[in-house]
Amino acid sequence: MPYGLNDWLKFLVNTSREVHSTVKPILGSALASEVVGKGAGGDFTTRIDKLAEDVIINSLKSQNISCIVVSEEGGIMEIGGKSDVHVVIDSIDGTTNAIRGIPFFCTAIGVSKGNSIKDVDAGVVLNLSDGMIFYAEKGKGAYMNDKRIKTSGRASLEDAVIGVDFSKAEKEKIIGLMPLFKKVRHLRHFGANALEICYVASGLIDAFVDVRGILRVTDIAASYVILKEAGGKILKPNGEELDSILEPTQRVSFIAASNPTIYDEILKTINLGK
Amino acid sequence: MPYGLNDWLKFLVNTSREVHSTVKPILGSALASEVVGKGAGGDFTTRIDKLAEDVIINSLKSQNISCIVVSEEGGIMEIGGKSDVHVVIDSIDGTTNAIRGIPFFCTAIGVSKGNSIKDVDAGVVLNLSDGMIFYAEKGKGAYMNDKRIKTSGRASLEDAVIGVDFSKAEKEKIIGLMPLFKKVRHLRHFGANALEICYVASGLIDAFVDVRGILRVTDIAASYVILKEAGGKILKPNGEELDSILEPTQRVSFIAASNPTIYDEILKTINLGK
Secondary structure (H helix, E strand, C coil), X not given: CCCCHHHHHHHHHXXXXXXXXXXXXXCCCHHHHCEEEECCCCCEEXXXXXHHHHHHHHHHHHCCCCXXXXXXXXXXXXXXXXXXXXXXXXXXXXXXXXXXXXXCCEEEXXXXXXXXXXXXXXXXXXXXXXXXXXEEECCCCEEECCEEECCCCCCCHHHCEEEECCCCCCHHHHHHHXXXXXXXXXXXXXXXXXXXXXXXXXXXXCEEEEEEEEEEHHHHHHHHHHHHHCCCEEECCCCCECCCECCCCCEEEEXXXXXXXXXXXXXHHCCCCC | CCCCHXXXXXXXXXXXXXXXXXXXXXXXXXXXXXXXXXXXXXXXXXXXXXXXXXXXXXXXXXXXXXXXXEECCCEEEEECCCCCCEEEXXXXXXXXXXXXXXXXXXXXXXXXXXXXXXXXXXXXXXXCCCCCEEEEEXXXXXXECCEEECCCCCCCHHHCEEEECCCCCCHHHHHHHHHHHHHCCEEEECCCHHHHHHHHHCCCXXXXXXXXXXXXXXXXXXXXXXXXXCCCEEECCCCXXXXXXXXXXXXXXXXXXXXXXXHHHHHHHCCCCC
């Protein structure tokens, strides 16, 4: 079935809400954290990951949608007839938070007309602990709980609140980030990168930096379009456009910034070598 | 009026809920962030800080309680008749989050029979964004939303989720923490230290580390008793008992750990010199 962009957005919002109502009853239970397999991205798949993924796949099938699903858990699979449309799924981003009961984890689904992150046209990110939803489609702006959002205009690092993920980062990268740690007003790391990029999109924080090179493209595909539609930038740490094919094994490094000035300030401050 | 420990706990819970209902209407508004003065701790006082503080002070006065109030905003003040009881207030911990709309900030009130943090007998910490409440009194256990809580038994750093605040830390301290950054499963920093220590108390995270030496004792007095009653430890980074007089200018460095093993692991892993 051919789906227009507007149909996709409705599908994404409805499906993410269905994920929410499905996982809610098992949140915080031992059941949620039971390991049920290993994902295409290399991590263990817990019951809560699988449950959320099944909701999304079943939702695609029940609507007779033809597409290529790209998922951290299930890998790449064709659904329906031949199609160039990629549906990029991170069924649960922030699984550790979800299992621990820390109220910051989400489901993220992006839709792309091609196989590159640049082609992502629509995305939804829903915080599964409180139901807060972020969504966007190309050219139509970004929204948080049905309210139009835009990134902050904050231009100075001294006033900025910046999220950084450097768990498991190499020593050299941490050292390269240190001038940033010193300069910014406050650092944050909440533990679900897709949602943290949406925090940049909505102006709650001013940038989110992950230069480890270990985050999967599936984690950020949906947030990519939400941030761009909110007026933000997401670039590689060397200043180039972020680009990646949409495969569950693809890893990315990026700076997600609320505006060009803060991006430039971050780039000037960190020192990641060549 | 002489207050028993049990009376104090009721007072703390009721007063923190009153703070919640009072600040709720202005959350996220420009009004909340308006600077209305400078606190005894040295930071600017915003309208939301002041509003929360006024609720607590008025609550003490209206109950005819005699005590010494120790507050980040208002400094030290005697209320009612002569008393050794100290009421230690951080009216809003996580003001930046509160102003930005990031749903992680709290009010924290501790009650102490003397002027040292070791004397703190009862405490309450209430997350003002979602109403989640943590409280404890000495010898009676710690609670989250009326459910008894205890710290996690997790003993290995490789499995641990650890909160670290190193905003504005000296370069040497960040370097000393780097082996910890590398070793733990996940790092977190949510931005309200009183609440983050309660996350340790309730087993959501396994430790919280702040070795900057810039956090005020008023920020952690309430959480101190909640963590201890939940079975956790809070010690100086050199292994000594945490101690500090209860004054708004006093600064502390500490490791709040869920159990002695994880505390020892952290201590072995970090290198803060002498």
